[in-house]
Amino acid sequence: MIQFEHRPGILDLGWGHPRPGLLPVQEWAAAGAVAAREFGWRQLTYGSAAGPAPLVEWLSARLRTAAGRTFVTGGASHGLALVASLLAGRDDVILVDSPTYHLAFRILADTGARLMRAPADAAGADPDALTRMLATLRAEGRRVPLLYLVPTFANPTGRSLPLDRRRALVALAQRSGLTLLEDDTYRELGYDGPAPPSLWDLAGGDGVVRLGTFAKTVAPGLRLGWVNAAPPLIARLTALGYVDSGGGVNHAVATTMSCFVASGAYDRHVAVIRAEYRAQRDALVAALRPHLPVTAPGGGWFLWVALPPGLAATRLLARAERRGTSFVPGSRFYVDGAGGADRIRLSFSHLAPADLTEAAARLGAALADSR
Ligand SMILES: Cc1ncc(COP(=O)(O)O)c(C=O)c1O
CATH class of the missing domain: 3.40.640.10 (Type I PLP-dependent aspartate aminotransferase-like (Major domain))
Incomplete structure (x- = not known):
């Protein structure tokens, strides 16, 4: 029925999809x-x-x-x-x-x-x-x-x-x-x-x-x-x-x-989702800060995060999924695949603030497992 696949037990930061409850x-x-x-x-x-x-x-x-x-x-x-x-x-x-x-x-x-x-x-x-x-x-x-x-x-x-x-x-x-x-x-x-x-x-x-x-x-x-x-x-x-x-x-x-x-519905809706996605961004950024150096982007749906030296995104991904979260490894965003091995993309669009906070804690646990 839809493109998004829910994987039981995973709070997924990989999907650049809207939060379902925000669809008008x-x-x-x-x-x-x-x-x-x-x-x-x-x-x-x-x-x-x-x-x-x-x-x-x-x-x-x-x-x-x-x-x-x-x-x-x-x-x-x-x-x-x-x-x-x-x-x-x-x-x-x-x-x-x-x-x-x-x-x-x-x-x-x-x-x-x-x-x-x-x-x-x-x-x-x-x-x-x-x-x-x-x-x-x-x-x-x-x-x-x-x-x-x-x-x-x-x-x-x-x-x-x-x-x-x-x-x-x-x-x-x-x-x-x-x-x-x-x-x-x-x-x-x-x-x-x-x-x-x-x-x-x-x-x-x-x-x-x-x-x-x-x-x-x-x-x-x-x-x-x-x-x-x-x-x-x-x-x-x-x-x-x-x-x-x-x-x-x-x-x-x-x-x-x-x-x-x-009817004005578009402007009203964009004002609502701007506030909601801003709050989602802020929730994920705040919850990640104890674990990773993150900068809040001025807009959009994504955080692009550098991993600690020596930790490959693909290795962290396996550990993150065992801990119940997921993301997209950075190398996917380079057409030749040469780059981004130490970066991850985290989407804050799909999950509500409380789930984003929990996903960040799970990612923090996966990072601790990797040390
Ligand atoms: C940069 C960019 N372009 C295009 C799209 C897809 O847009 P549409 O759904 O309008 O085809 C996305 C969706 O993630 C995107 O991030």
Whole structure:
């Protein structure tokens, strides 16, 4: 029925899923009733190619994006697959940040392109080293159309790329023709202040494609997101054969979302979950501090934690599971697997504060077993 598998006895910090009790079941049902009344049969027929106007207009206003630059998708993963399939192909090189969202690797690899790790340091993608790498690859005759990154409240690190690097990456993209594929999934989930400006905003839409989603702010089961791109790419998306045949992606859900946002339910819900996820972050950070050096991320769903010297994440994982908790080992987030052996990703999104505190105690016990 659902993707999450509960393993009895395990308080799992591995899943980047919402806390079930925070999903807006009643509010969504209410929006569904309003949408049925408001749109009638128009909600149940084929939708317009780029998405229903009420939702596209709300997105454009909210994200301060000009008309003609939004295409509604079935989530960020879908947007990623569509954009990558249009911009990259066999024998191309797609650069990916390191570490970065591991499930993007398979989506990007489906294009047939070769994935390579983009240079990065503790602050994130390194524009100078990237400039050199790009020149070398192109001198070898490789086509390098894309760099994929999650610059804001990232998965897995929780960190945000500094402003000077954002500007330098945008300048590199605009002079080199490399497209920055900005996965902006966590933008709305800032806990200590607003998110930094997106690459998309800094670039004025030139050289950047942005992926957005309602998966983290409303619900992943809706399968609803969007792509922001320059009009020629939006035109290619709307002209795709399956859009021509099937109409706008996920039309009924997109129209319901237009009612959800128009009623104020979206803003109310995001305010609630921001407070809840902030409390979950704080609970996990506080409970881990006696055991591990943790820094609270400014947003998103994840802690990226360095293990004591000499302790490999995979060795700790086996011990953690014996103690009744789990996590994702850091190496999964490096496309070449070379890195992150001494890091772990802990998600604070899925469990309530009391369970997070207990999971941290179990992890502490597993660390003590490892000493
Ligand atoms: C960075 C990032 N991008 C995309 C996704 C998936 O988004 P969607 O459910 O909208 O496909 C996730 C979910 O974990 C994510 O962390």
